[in-house]
Every structure is written in C-alpha cells, then in structure tokens.
Amino acid sequence: MGYIVFALKYRPQKFADVLGQEHIVTVLSNGVNNNRIPHAMLFSGPRGVGKTTTARILAKALNCDNPKQGEPCLECSSCKAIMEGRDMDVIEIDGASNRGIDEIRDLREKAKYATVKGRYKIFIIDEIHMLTKEAFNALLKILEEPPEHVIFIFATTEPFNVIPTILSRCQRFDFKRIPLKKTVEQLEYICSAENIDFDNDGLKLVAQLADGSLRDATSILDQLASTAEKVTYDNVNIMFGRLNDDFFGRFTEYIIERNPKGLIDSLNDVMARGYDLESFVSEFAFYIHKLFLIKNKIETEETEVMSETVKELAIKQTKEFSNESLMQITTELTETSSKLKFTNNKKLLVENELARIAYLIESKDINDIIAMIKNVNIGEIIKRKPLIEEKKEEKISQSTNIMEKLINLLKTKKFFISEALRMSKIRYTKDNYYELEVPRAYIKDLNQKTIDEEIKEQNLDIEIKIFYNNEEKYNKFKTNPFEDNPLINKLLKETDSQIIE
Ligand SMILES: Nc1ncnc2c1ncn2[C@@H]1O[C@H](COP(=O)(O)OP(=O)(O)O)[C@@H](O)[C@H]1O
Ligand SMILES: [Mg+2]
Ligand SMILES: [Zn+2]
Known part of the structure; x- marks a missing residue:
C-alpha cells in the first residue's frame, strides 16, 4: 500500500474517536440509537475540525447493518462501502465546485429513487454557502417536503452566508476549534504511532500554528516528518520561515533599553534574511500582547505555548512595562502593520515606528510614578x-x-x-x-x-x-x-x- 497522508490515515471512523466535539457526537449517536435523526442538519464551524468526518460517521451509523449504541460497526458491507466511498446511497457534493442549479436538479432526481428497505439516502453537501441562489432555491424545494428516506447533512465554514430559509429548516450543530491541548495530544499520538521524534515545544508550536484545526496540525506534522529529523521548536520555525519568540524577546530588550539603534540594526538583519515586514510587525505585536497576558496572569493557548526559557524572559520583561504601555505598543504595531499595505516605503515606516516606541513608552503607570515621586x-x-x-x-x-x-x-x-x-x-x-x-x-x-x-x-x-x-x-x-x-x-x-x- 502506498503512502497515506496522516490526515486520512488518522481520520476518526467512529463517533467516539472524534476529538473535541463531544457535545455533538453524543447527540448524534443518541439520535441514531433512538431513531431520531432530523432530515436536515447543518454542521458549521472552522475548517479541519471534523465536520466532514462526522457526517461520514453519521452516514455509516444510519445505514449500518449492525450498529452498537449508535456507533457504526465498521465491519458490515454497508460500513465498508461507505468507508471506501463507493456506496450509492451516500452522495457527497462539494458545494464549492458544484454550485449550480443543474447539480441540485440532479440531486433531486437522485433523491426520488427509493433505497433498499431500511436504508437512507444521505446527501452530504460541503461548503453549502457556496451554492448559487438558484441552486439554493432548488434545494429548498426538496427541503420543504423531504422524502422519508432522505437525509441532508450540510457543512459550512460560513453559516452566516447560508440563506435563512435553509437555516430555519436545519438542525444546527456548531463545531468548535480544537483546543490546543487536545491537538498536542493527538499529535503526540500520531508521532508515537509513526515513530516520529519530537519534543513538547515543537508539538505545541505546530498546534499553535494550526490555530484550532486538526487537519492543519496533522498536515504540518506530515510535512515535518518528511523534511526534518525531529519535530522541534526550531525545526518548525525553520520550516515556516518564522521569527520565534526568542528573537522577539531580544528585540523587546532594545525597547526596554530605549535603544533605537539596536532595534533598527536587528530590523535590517530581519529584512536581509528575507522576512516580510508586515508579518514581522504583526508577530511582534503579538509578542507584546503576550507580555500583557502574562503580566495580568491571563492564561491562554498563546501563553501556554511559549517555551520555558522564553517565558522566563517574558516574565522579567513584563515588569518593565505598564499595562497601558503594552496595550499602546500593541495598538501602534497593529496599526502600523495595516498601514504597511498602503505605503511604498515600508522600511521607513517600520523604522520610524520602532524608534517612536523606544522613546514614547513610559515604563510605569502614571500613578506609580506619582507614588514614587512622593x-x-x-x-x-x-x-x-x-x-x-x-x-x-x-x-x-x-x-x-x-x-x-x-x-x-x-x-x-x-x-x-x-x-x-x-x-x-x-x-x-x-x-x-x-x-x-x-x-x-x-x-x-x-x-x-x-x-x-x-x-x-x-x-x-x-x-x-x-x-x-x-x-x-x-x-x-x-x-x-x-x-x-x-x-x-x-x-x-x-x-x-x-x-x-
Ligand atoms: N475532531 C476531530 N478529531 C479527530 N481528527 C480530526 C478532527 N477534526 C479533523 N480531524 C482530522 O482532520 C482531517 C480533516 O477533517 P474534516 O472532518 O475533513 O474537517 P472539516 O470537514 O471540519 O474541514 C480528518 O481526516 C482528521 O485527520
Ligand atoms: Mg470538510
Ligand atoms: Zn456497519
């Protein structure tokens, strides 16, 4: 057998294996168990969090010869056919590429034909928000009077772009971003199964970059496994051409020292290495924002993902800034990053901004200063x-x-x-x-x-x-x-x- 990408190889086949969406899979498996599944469902949520996966599991469970507590058996001929994508009664349509009225008409035709007794005809329409208006209307006609044996599972990343008449006919399931910790656990699991060397900071960074998408996390790991010896913090940064928190930590020292020369020199260094100024500025803003979070003891995925050495320096640095200063720097940098789109002289803008920050920012709240003077x-x-x-x-x-x-x-x-x-x-x-x-x-x-x-x-x-x-x-x-x-x-x-x- 050839190489199977991790995202497919580690696609959950049962409700119980779907991570982070417990609120949904419980309702669905109970529904299968009690024979109470709505005719139309909308799975909404960000990309790569298990919408398609869950739709397929549901299809299997509904048509399984031998379901157990709402879960598909994965062994009967129906389960196998669906897993292999050759089941005539489970039809997947990609709304992004089949946007037109013809496709929906075709779907209506298919929906008319009855299935073998006791089986459902299941339409999984991905990216439903991409359908044209005509297609939506044609779809609506079927939804108004759905044949008994037909079940629609719509998936979308943009539920706000699905017309209300469709929305109102669907039971809605909101899929959540996968928490960082769960993502790391899954990556760990795949690494052990695939014999991939890793360290914890490396996996945390992958999870952070995946930003709640398990598919992205899995794909990044896939890429890393084929290019790097080991999944480490540094290797991940290298692969993405990222400046890391170590760098921004040092950079921030220059601000603390009010050292515009240090700032500008290392900015030039960054540019010489071919980094994009816009992402440099926004990543720096992000680092400063993390200082704010740390200073106020607000634990988030972003602070959690920092390595211990980076965090140590960051904690030290938070003492040098007031909350106001941190917020102000973040705002200024964010604004600069958006201004960058509209200027020809990006370098000038960034240099000037950095110099400004180095001079502008007071280290203390004004109240602290008054107290000190007293x-x-x-x-x-x-x-x-x-x-x-x-x-x-x-x-x-x-x-x-x-x-x-x-x-x-x-x-x-x-x-x-x-x-x-x-x-x-x-x-x-x-x-x-x-x-x-x-x-x-x-x-x-x-x-x-x-x-x-x-x-x-x-x-x-x-x-x-x-x-x-x-x-x-x-x-x-x-x-x-x-x-x-x-x-x-x-x-x-x-x-x-x-x-x-
Ligand atoms: N909740 C999840 N639990 C386990 N794996 C997941 C989950 N969500 C996504 N994945 C992984 O990502 C891949 C793509 O997921 P998919 O269901 O297609 O995401 P979506 O349809 O939400 O964009 C899956 O094959 C699986 O490897
Ligand atoms: Mg999908
Ligand atoms: Zn089965």
Whole structure:
C-alpha cells in the first residue's frame, strides 16, 4: 500500500474517536440509537475540525447493518462501502465546485429513487454557502417536503452566508476549534504511532500554528516528518520561515533599553534574511500582547505555548512595562502593520515606528510614578532611570524611608549632615546596606567617619558606604550648597553671615 497522508490515515471512523466535539457526537449517536435523526442538519464551524468526518460517521451509523449504541460497526458491507466511498446511497457534493442549479436538479432526481428497505439516502453537501441562489432555491424545494428516506447533512465554514430559509429548516450543530491541548495530544499520538521524534515545544508550536484545526496540525506534522529529523521548536520555525519568540524577546530588550539603534540594526538583519515586514510587525505585536497576558496572569493557548526559557524572559520583561504601555505598543504595531499595505516605503515606516516606541513608552503607570515621586526625596532616581524594575523600586522607596528617618533624626542637631544626606543619591542598596554618592561639596560634613559615628549614636541597624561624585551639577554647591534652602538663607541673612567654604 502506498503512502497515506496522516490526515486520512488518522481520520476518526467512529463517533467516539472524534476529538473535541463531544457535545455533538453524543447527540448524534443518541439520535441514531433512538431513531431520531432530523432530515436536515447543518454542521458549521472552522475548517479541519471534523465536520466532514462526522457526517461520514453519521452516514455509516444510519445505514449500518449492525450498529452498537449508535456507533457504526465498521465491519458490515454497508460500513465498508461507505468507508471506501463507493456506496450509492451516500452522495457527497462539494458545494464549492458544484454550485449550480443543474447539480441540485440532479440531486433531486437522485433523491426520488427509493433505497433498499431500511436504508437512507444521505446527501452530504460541503461548503453549502457556496451554492448559487438558484441552486439554493432548488434545494429548498426538496427541503420543504423531504422524502422519508432522505437525509441532508450540510457543512459550512460560513453559516452566516447560508440563506435563512435553509437555516430555519436545519438542525444546527456548531463545531468548535480544537483546543490546543487536545491537538498536542493527538499529535503526540500520531508521532508515537509513526515513530516520529519530537519534543513538547515543537508539538505545541505546530498546534499553535494550526490555530484550532486538526487537519492543519496533522498536515504540518506530515510535512515535518518528511523534511526534518525531529519535530522541534526550531525545526518548525525553520520550516515556516518564522521569527520565534526568542528573537522577539531580544528585540523587546532594545525597547526596554530605549535603544533605537539596536532595534533598527536587528530590523535590517530581519529584512536581509528575507522576512516580510508586515508579518514581522504583526508577530511582534503579538509578542507584546503576550507580555500583557502574562503580566495580568491571563492564561491562554498563546501563553501556554511559549517555551520555558522564553517565558522566563517574558516574565522579567513584563515588569518593565505598564499595562497601558503594552496595550499602546500593541495598538501602534497593529496599526502600523495595516498601514504597511498602503505605503511604498515600508522600511521607513517600520523604522520610524520602532524608534517612536523606544522613546514614547513610559515604563510605569502614571500613578506609580506619582507614588514614587512622593516617596523619594533623595537624588534623581526617577528622572535618570525611568525603567526601574518593580523590585528595585520597592527597595528604593523602602530604603528611602529609612534614609528619610535618619535625615529627620539629624535635622535638628546635625543639620549639615542631614542636609548632605538629603543631597546624596543612593547608588546601590541591599537589605540594610547602602552606597551613597555624596556631592563632593559635602566632603567635610559627610564622610565615612561622621556617618559611622552617627549610625552608632542613633543605634541604627544599617551600614552606609560613602562615595563622592564630581558631577557637574553638584559643583554649584561649592559656592553655595544651600542656595535653594530657605532655612539656611534666612539664617545667613539674619546673622549677616556668609558661607566661606
Ligand atoms: N475532531 C476531530 N478529531 C479527530 N481528527 C480530526 C478532527 N477534526 C479533523 N480531524 C482530522 O482532520 C482531517 C480533516 O477533517 P474534516 O472532518 O475533513 O474537517 P472539516 O470537514 O471540519 O474541514 C480528518 O481526516 C482528521 O485527520
Ligand atoms: Mg470538510
Ligand atoms: Zn456497519
């Protein structure tokens, strides 16, 4: 026997083997069992989810010599004939290629002829929405008074394009997309049966690309089996010429770093490798959307399908963005992707958009920023580094509070130390350890010795290490470090003094 494609080889032959459509096959097998099957049924749903398969199983079950609990026996001559597609009483019509009135007239003729006693004449019309208006009307005539022995099973991916007069005469069955998990299970099953090497991330990706269609999933696997040694995440990406989440993970790092050069360089790299800009942009939008889902702990097939390493990076990255930012980037990218259709200079559009995103996006919700500003008095923590991880940020505001305490303690008695502390910047902190960058102008007031003594005196459980900086902006303090300080100014004025050093 020659090679049979997986989609055919693994086509379910019994109701019980149809995956993911339990709600439908239960009703149908019960119907067969109780002899209550409607004359016209509409199987609607996306492609590759078992509509045709179920129609054939139903045909077998209805005409089986020996049905068991509504299931076909698969062994009698009728079951065999239907399986081999040579049964005269089961007629399959493809609505997409037999759209006309003649075909339906022909069907009407066939419908008239009685079958062997106890058997049904079963018409399976696929893609029913493709029929012409005349054909629909001819069909309607039969449906209005269907002969006792005739059963129609219509299938369509576009039920909204089936005229209402037909719809109203059918019992409708809505087939569902196959859940990712079920698809993976089926792929696993086929792999073991066919001795195909695979890893889990590879199968998950196949399932994701199949987007709920078991036929597509099975066909992809078929192709992979004939081209790749093993079904892996990378091999699937290679076969589809896809950029993977690893790539977008790295790409997103450039956004976090606000590094337009990194973005544009790797965009050029992508283009050099021949990727299409439109799908690049929409896939990137999708990655950012996944960050949103992860950040909000929304589990979907899309997040489920990410490999562990990718997910780890993604989780880290979500901390760098607010929800608003993520939504905004996704929207912008989606818009860009549709704008791309209408421009001659695709590269320019994308480059500019990426640069914009790198500059535009604030890392935090505005409320977070306000809360931070309220908490922070020391240095320029926020202004200088807007993309601070949440954890660090917590620590800084915490440490700021402890610092605040120290500063306040010293305010009355050791004003200059307090002031020097206030002007300093926390460079690094962990637990109760702080590294302070003190403006050099305060070298006399605040040095390692003074601060150590203070900590001891105040009986605080902290360690502070002092560093001096020479930054421009502190230089002015050399002349008058208290220029802006109303208290000092008042003091100077009232005592008619001046700062000498
Ligand atoms: N629900 C399902 N359970 C198991 N296999 C399925 C299912 N749906 C589709 N398949 C696989 O996909 C192939 C095509 O399915 P088919 O019934 O023709 O889909 P549809 O008519 O909905 O487009 C089948 O031969 C089978 O291999
Ligand atoms: Mg079909
Ligand atoms: Zn049978």
